[in-house]
Amino acid sequence: MSIGNIVEPANVAVVGCGHVGLVMSAGLAELGHRVTGIDRSAELVAKLSQGKVHVHEPGLPELVGKGLASGMLAFTTEYDAAVPDADFIFVAVDTPATLGGAADLRNIRAATRSIASSLNGKSPVIVNKSTSPIGTGETIAGILQSTLAKPHRVPRIVSNPEFLRQGRAVHDFFNPDRIVIGARVPEDAHAVAELYSALSGPMIITDLRTAEMIKYVANSFLATRVSFINEISRLCEPLGVDVDEVVSGIALDARIGSHFFNPGIGFGGSCLPKDVAALRYMGETFGVATPVLSAVQEVNQAQRTGAVRRLRARLGTLENKTIAVWGVTFKGETEDARESPAVDVIGLLRNEGAVIRSYDPVRPDSAPEEVRKTYCSSALEAARDADALAILTDWPEFLKVPLVQVKSVMRGSVLFDGRNALSKAEAESVGFAYLAVGRVSRSPRRRETDE
Ligand SMILES: NC(=O)c1ccc[n+]([C@@H]2O[C@H](COP(=O)([O-])OP(=O)(O)OC[C@H]3O[C@@H](n4cnc5c(N)ncnc54)[C@H](O)[C@@H]3O)[C@@H](O)[C@H]2O)c1
Numbered sequence: 365m366s367i368g369n370i371v372e373p374a375n376v377a378v379v380g381c382g383h384v385g386l387v388m389s390a391g392l393a394e395l396g397h398r399v400t401g402i403d404r405s406a407e408l409v410a411k412l413s414q415g416k417v418h419v420h421e422p423g424l425p426e427l428v429g430k431g432l433a434s435g436m437l438a439f440t441t442e443y444d445a446a447v448p449d450a451d452f453i454f455v456a457v458d459t460p461a462t463l464g465g466a467a468d469l470r471n472i473r474a475a476t477r478s479i480a481s482s483l484n485g486k487s488p489v490i491v492n493k494s495t496s497p498i499g500t501g502e503t504i505a506g507i508l509q510s511t512l513a514k515p516h517r518v519p520r521i522v523s524n525p526e527f528l529r530q531g532r533a534v535h536d537f538f539n540p541d542r543i544v545i546g547a548r549v550p551e552d553a554h555a556v557a558e559l560y561s562a563l564s565g566p567m568i569i570t571d572l573r574t575a576e577m578i579k580y581v582a583n584s585f586l587a588t589r590v591s592f593i594n595e596i597s598r599l600c601e602p603l604g605v606d607v608d609e610v611v612s613g614i615a616l617d618a619r620i621g622s623h624f625f626n627p628g629i630g631f632g633g634s635c636l637p638k639d640v641a642a643l644r645y646m647g648e649t650f651g652v653a654t655p656v657l658s659a660v661q662e663v664n665q666a667q668r669t670g671a672v673r674r675l676r677a678r679l680g681t682l683e684n685k686t687i688a689v690w691g692v693t694f695k696g697e698t699e700d701a702r703e704s705p706a707v708d709v710i711g712l713l714r715n716e717g718a719v720i721r722s723y724d725p726v727r728p729d730s731a732p733e734e735v736r737k738t739y740c741s742s743a744l745e746a747a748r749d750a751d752a753l754a755i756l757t758d759w760p761e762f763l764k765v766p767l768v769q770v771k772s773v774m775r776g777s778v779l780f781d782g783r784n785a786l787s788k789a790e791a792e793s794v795g796f797a798y799l800a801v802g803r804v805s806r807s808p809r810r811r812e813t814d815e
Contacts, residue, residue, distance in 0.1 A: 373397050374559060377446035378454040379475045381405075381412055381439060383419050383533065383634075383700075384493055384526045385456030389439075390424060391537040393431035395562050400446035401439045412439040420699040420726055423534035447482035452559060455479075455504075456493040456526070458634070465641035465648075467497050476504050480511035489552050491522045495579050495639055497646055501546070501572035522547045522556050523572050525579035530633065531697030540565040546575025580646075583639040584657060589624040590631045591663035597627035597802025598670070607802030608784060627801040629709060629756060629782040630667035632694035634702040637664070667801075668705055671782050672712045674799050675752055678778045683717035686775070688750035690743055691757020691783075692724035692731050701728035701735075706756035709782070710735055713754075721746045725761050744773055751776035758783040767794045 374397045378389045381403040389401040403409050411418060415432055417425040431437025440446055447453060457471035472494055479490065490508070492501060501521045508519040523546040528536040543560055545567065547553035553569045560567075568578070597607040607627045615622035631637065640657055647654035672682070679685050694704035701707055701724075710720050711732075720738040723746035724731075727739050740746040743765045747753055753774065755762055763785060771777065771794050779786075779796040784803055791798040 372558070374451040375449050376400070376452045376454065376559070377402055377443075377450040378456055379403075379443075379479065380455065380457035380471075380494070381408060382456065382458060383421075383530060384528065385454070386412070386417070386419060386428070387421065387424065387528060387533045387537050388454055388456055388493065388526075389437060390427040390431050391534070392559065393434070393437035394427055394538075395559070397436070397559065399431070399437050400450075401437070402441065402443055402446055403439065404441060406441050409439045409441050418699075419530075419533075420697070421531065421533045422697075427534060443478045443482040447479055447488075448484040448486065450488045452489050452491055452556065453479055454491045454493050454524075459494045459496050459638075460634070461638035461641050465645040467495070467638065467642040467645075469496060469500065469503070472496055472500065472504065473507060476507045477511055480508050483512065487520060489520045489522055489555055491524045491556055493524055493526045495525060495583070495635065495642075496576065497642060498573050498576045498580070500576060501548070505548075518548075520547075520549075520552045521572065522552050523575035524556055525575055527579075527582065530700055531695070538563060542566045542568055544568045544570070544575050544578050546570045546572045546578075548572055580639055580643045583636050584643050584660070586624045587631055587636045587640045587664070588656065588660050590626070590628075590636075591660040593625045593627050594630060594667050594801070595663050600802040601804065604804055606804045626758075627784055627803075628667065628758075629671050629705040629801070630664040632703040632705045632708075633698075633700060637661075637703045668708045668712065671709050671754065671756075671780060672716070675713070675754065675778065675780055676716065678780075678797060678799065679751060679776070681717075682713060684719065685717075685751040686719045686721060686749060687713055688747040688753045688774070689713075689720055689722040689738070690724075690746065690753065690755045690762050691759055692722055692735060692739075693726065693728050693757050693759075696757055696759040699726040699728050699730070701731035704728075704731070704757075705782075707731055707735055709754070709756055710738070721748070721750060724757065725759055744769060748773045749775045752778035752780060754780040754782060755785055756782045758785050767791055767796070771795055 376397045376399045378385045378401045381401040389399045393399045415429045457475050459467045462468045501523050505519045505521045545553045545556050600607040644654050644657045692706050693701050722738040723740045723743045747770050781800040784800050
């Protein structure tokens with residue numbers, strides 16, 4: 365990792381030490397800033413202070429360890445321990461979806477109130493990294509103004525949306541495609557840009573609302589690509605066309621590319637589903653129809669039910685059938701099972717009476733308890749005596765398990781490859797009845813995980 369010299373080290377507080385906040389904290393410390401991560405979870409802070417990292421991100425434990433050892437990185441539950449001396453305060457708290465689809469801003473509001481009560485009359489730049497609806501920057505400013513007893517200055521609010529990919533977050537921090545910074549006054553945006561001066565990558569300096577909108581549009585577009593190719597995959601099957609070959613044929617077009625074009629059981633995770641829902645909700649709030657976003661959600665849901673339908677059709681019934689499931693997280697290389705399509709499919713299968721034996725390399729704690737109860741110790745163990753095997757997450761580890769061995773421990777021979785990860789020819793050569801998503805023939809297309 366080669367990092368240039370920073371212009372001037374700053375004191376930085378980062379509120380929220382989850383995926384985004386922790387990578388930010390450790391990354392900024394590596395860039396030479398003095399960073400304190402604040403989290404309301406005492407358990408998490410205790411673990412992080414000992415260098416125990418709770419998220420599965422290559423390179424992150426090393427980076428956190430280095431920051432702690434050098435004294436450039438610390439963690440606390442106390443706002444008072446970090447906010448009064450901070451030049452910059454990043455807010456990276458979770459903004460989950462509410463039932464109606466709107467982003468839940470309670471954590472942002474609570475964090476802002478806590479920041480306000482620890483400011484001590486200072487006026488640091490407050491940088492929102494949480495994905496939150498257009499207008500949140502103004503909401504934060506409003507809370508600060510109404511909470512501060514004697515507001516000395518107009519709050520300095522900046523929006524700096526995060527674009528990291530889980531599983532590659534450290535790489536993405538140091539090699540950003542772009543850094544988007546929106547502010548009410550350009551000086552504040554430039555001050556934040558200075559923090560990142562050691563990184564290369566284009567900077568987009570804009571206003572608060574545009575920065576907030578860029579994040580939602582980026583995620584909604586990625587989700588749209590996934591649903592688009594999933595819809596096409598369904599059309600490919602009756603037409604006798606292999607969707608993977610179609611993707612290969614169009615992805616080389618520089619205007620199209622290959623990312624987020626993987627047919628499968630749909631997108632999930634803590635970002636895309638909630639961000640599409642929140643953008644739709646903003647449309648509803650302003651009376652603007654968003655039929656494309658509605659279709660994206662509809663197709664995404666149908667991919668889950670389609671997986672179950674195919675297994676049911678092949679097995680006759682799911683009642684009392686044992687289904688081995690490989691993969692519980694929402695994608696490979698992460699410990700995150702929030703909004704995981706695999707979890708949804710497991711729930712639907714169980715609802716029809718199937719018995720699940722699951723395996724995931726990280727045994728995610730974030731999966732519901734009824735899913736965690738189905739965890740087996742290995743991929744082969746999960747497959748033992750199963751009537752069917754369903755591959756629901758694209759963990760590279762699954763490609764290394766010899767299919768002959770898998771077939772030999774199973775009772776049945778149905779294999780549903782919900783990520784188009786295996787070779788159809790190879791699976792069929794060992795006797796599997798191979799089902800995939802929009803695939804009708806020939807060779808596998810090896811691909812990168814990017815959802
Ligand atoms: N995870 C991603 O890949 C990703 C990528 C881009 C953007 N985002 C966005 O970044 C934000 C954070 O996401 P995340 O995945 O890091 O969430 P997360 O759930 O992993 O972590 C959030 C952390 O914030 C803490 N927290 C919540 N309220 C707090 C408060 N008032 N004071 C102190 N700590 C508080 C929680 O305890 C938790 O540790 C979300 O808005 C998300 O949409 C996430």
